[in-house]
Amino acid sequence: MGGMAVKKVGRGTYKQQISDDLRQQIADGTLAPGAKLPTEAQLTDEYGVTRGTVRAALDILVNEGLIVSKRPVGYFVRERKPMVFRPQAEFRPRPYTPEMDAFMTEHQGRDPEQTIEVSIAEPTAEVAKRLQLKAGQLVVARRRVRYLDGEPFNINDSFFPLDLVRDTPIMRPESIAEGANEVLASLGYRQVRAIDELYVRMPTPDEVRRLELAPGTPIGYHVCTGYTEEGKPVRVAITVLPGDRHVISYERRRETPADES
Amino acid sequence: MGGMAVKKVGRGTYKQQISDDLRQQIADGTLAPGAKLPTEAQLTDEYGVTRGTVRAALDILVNEGLIVSKRPVGYFVRERKPMVFRPQAEFRPRPYTPEMDAFMTEHQGRDPEQTIEVSIAEPTAEVAKRLQLKAGQLVVARRRVRYLDGEPFNINDSFFPLDLVRDTPIMRPESIAEGANEVLASLGYRQVRAIDELYVRMPTPDEVRRLELAPGTPIGYHVCTGYTEEGKPVRVAITVLPGDRHVISYERRRETPADES
DNA sequence: TTGGCCACATTGACTGGACAATGCAGACTG
DNA sequence: CAGTCTGCATTGTCCAGTCAATGTGGCCAA
Numbered sequence: 001m002g003g004m005a006v007k008k009v010g011r012g013t014y015k016q017q018i019s020d021d022l023r024q025q026i027a028d029g030t031l032a033p034g035a036k037l038p039t040e041a042q043l044t045d046e047y048g049v050t051r052g053t054v055r056a057a058l059d060i061l062v063n064e065g066l067i068v069s070k071r072p073v074g075y076f077v078r079e080r081k082p083m084v085f086r087p088q089a090e091f092r093p094r095p096y097t098p099e100m101d102a103f104m105t106e107h108q109g110r111d112p113e114q115t116i117e118v119s120i121a122e123p124t125a126e127v128a129k130r131l132q133l134k135a136g137q138l139v140v141a142r143r144r145v146r147y148l149d150g151e152p153f154n155i156n157d158s159f160f161p162l163d164l165v166r167d168t169p170i171m172r173p174e175s176i177a178e179g180a181n182e183v184l185a186s187l188g189y190r191q192v193r194a195i196d197e198l199y200v201r202m203p204t205p206d207e208v209r210r211l212e213l214a215p216g217t218p219i220g221y222h223v224c225t226g227y228t229e230e231g232k233p234v235r236v237a238i239t240v241l242p243g244d245r246h247v248i249s250y251e252r253r254r255e256t257p258a259d260e261s
Numbered sequence: 262m263g264g265m266a267v268k269k270v271g272r273g274t275y276k277q278q279i280s281d282d283l284r285q286q287i288a289d290g291t292l293a294p295g296a297k298l299p300t301e302a303q304l305t306d307e308y309g310v311t312r313g314t315v316r317a318a319l320d321i322l323v324n325e326g327l328i329v330s331k332r333p334v335g336y337f338v339r340e341r342k343p344m345v346f347r348p349q350a351e352f353r354p355r356p357y358t359p360e361m362d363a364f365m366t367e368h369q370g371r372d373p374e375q376t377i378e379v380s381i382a383e384p385t386a387e388v389a390k391r392l393q394l395k396a397g398q399l400v401v402a403r404r405r406v407r408y409l410d411g412e413p414f415n416i417n418d419s420f421f422p423l424d425l426v427r428d429t430p431i432m433r434p435e436s437i438a439e440g441a442n443e444v445l446a447s448l449g450y451r452q453v454r455a456i457d458e459l460y461v462r463m464p465t466p467d468e469v470r471r472l473e474l475a476p477g478t479p480i481g482y483h484v485c486t487g488y489t490e491e492g493k494p495v496r497v498a499i500t501v502l503p504g505d506r507h508v509i510s511y512e513r514r515r516e517t518p519a520d521e522s
Numbered sequence: 523t524t525g526g527c528c529a530c531a532t533t534g535a536c537t538g539g540a541c542a543a544t545g546c547a548g549a550c551t552g
Numbered sequence: 553c554a555g556t557c558t559g560c561a562t563t564g565t566c567c568a569g570t571c572a573a574t575g576t577g578g579c580c581a582a
Binding site: 039055069070071073074075 | 560561562563564
Binding site: 013015049053071072 | 543
């Protein structure tokens with residue numbers, strides 16, 4: 001066969017074939033993370049289809065989060081190095097087990113920053129329900145965007161009933177050295193229980209913008225509700241975690257030595 | 262204005278405009294969950310662009326998981342009603358708190374099924390690392406697909422070191438009444454600690470097929486490693502959770518009454 | 523009433539173009 | 553040598569069309 005290498009027919013449509021081939025090459029390391037893919041024009045020649053078809057194939061991989069396009073340079077295999085997100089950290093300072101480190105890439109020597117914005121607002125239905133607020137009750141919203149090495153890493157919005165935290169350090173738009181939970185505790189609202197909910201979904205355009213997400217990046221939407229000993233909810237924290245930058249991790253211990261399902 | 266309603270120019274490209282308009286209508290309820298969108302032809306007329314452009318706009322929404330196309334009927338707004346996935350359930354039978362029910366849709370009166378497939382296999386690197394296996398050591402893989410109302414809900418693959426579970430009920434391809442964990446416990450490998458890792462990503466084509474996922478559906482990839490009192494890992498369970506069908510939930514209690522970050 | 527057949531509306535896949543936008547590298551200039 | 557400009561390869565957007573695949577619903581016959 002001469003110069004015109006036209007791939008023989010395989011299974012499925014052209015765009016399926018092309019994206020399958022490329023996906024395979026990414027999986028087996030032929031195309032390593034960070035590597036440049038063939039250009040659209042090259043793939044057009046190679047498979048003997050039009051550029052539109054090649055673009056459709058590449059779009060599939062983009063939406064799977066496997067590649068990104070850097071206009072006008074080319075397409076590249078994405079690389080991901082997630083950091084560990086541990087919701088338990090606030091209740092459990094450092095009872096870390098050595099086994100964990102084995103399969104997790106820690107972020108060390110990176111440069112953390114954050115922006116803080118505090119406002120008094122009407123709670124969304126989502127927040128009002130979890131804080132068990134009556135109509136008209138307001139909340140204090142502390143909105144943070146956290147950066148690592150200058151890149152946005154996650155969004156963290158905390159909500160407190162206004163009645164509880166009026167004229168406290170929580171309402172100042174700056175970092176709270178001792179932590180917001182400690183401030184609540186000193187006000188008599190020590191949290192002893194929390195419920196975490198985690199939703200997995202695609203980001204809204206707003207989240208894409210704020211977190212500078214590449215197409216095909218899903219997010220974890222983490223809602224944490226903190227309760228006092230009496231069962232009163234005093235805090236809702238919503239964290240948006242880009243899937244390509246986080247691993248969420250929990251450590252659990254058996255509590256009842258007896259039965260299980 | 263007469264019949265030919267051509268939308269005036271807004272911000273961004275045509276496909277951005279069109280997808281933004283539709284997304285807005287979905288968000289504010291003009292297009293309710295389950296509602297049918299205008300056809301491609303209608304949108305083509307309405308915006309005065311070609312069908313290719315309209316399709317590009319619709320593709321955006323499909324990949325955001327907001328709509329699905331039902332060929333050849335039309336596009337529809339997706340509806341999601343997630344069930345609760347509680348990794349803690351195995352260690353913590355029913356210490357349920359009433360607050361939880363408030364914001365979660367429980368699955369009741371649904372028809373659960375599952376398929377089970379057992380094999381002896383070489384562990385993947387992912388599994389071998391977590392089970393701290395040496396090269397050549399084999400594992401028993403119990404692969405399950407769980408269905409609810411006839412639809413696949415999640416994939417659950419459990420891996421055990423072959424040495425530990427040879428000739429036990431774990432190797433039989435049927436449901437284990439008392440639970441695999443109890444079998445392990447009776448063999449002297451009672452799990453008292455577990456580490457959960459959760460990755461958020463787009464599914465592989467294989468996962469799309471097995472879980473019958475609609476395009477634009479991300480997944481939660483949950484890896485649970487169970488340890489005995491002595492710190493020996495005896496079980497790795499990998500669960501693939503479609504984002505549109507699950508909420509992952511944890512309940513936490515303060516353990517050290519003292520400090521926090 | 524029931525079952526089968528078929529037209530039709532609608533989405534899916536693809537062709538073959540055109541022009542715009544943009545980062546990069548190499549040539550040019552001071 | 554440093555800075556600027558410019559050509560160019562490459563991706564982004566869009567047009568105007570063709571043919572294929574497939575549920576749906578209506579029509580018709582048994």
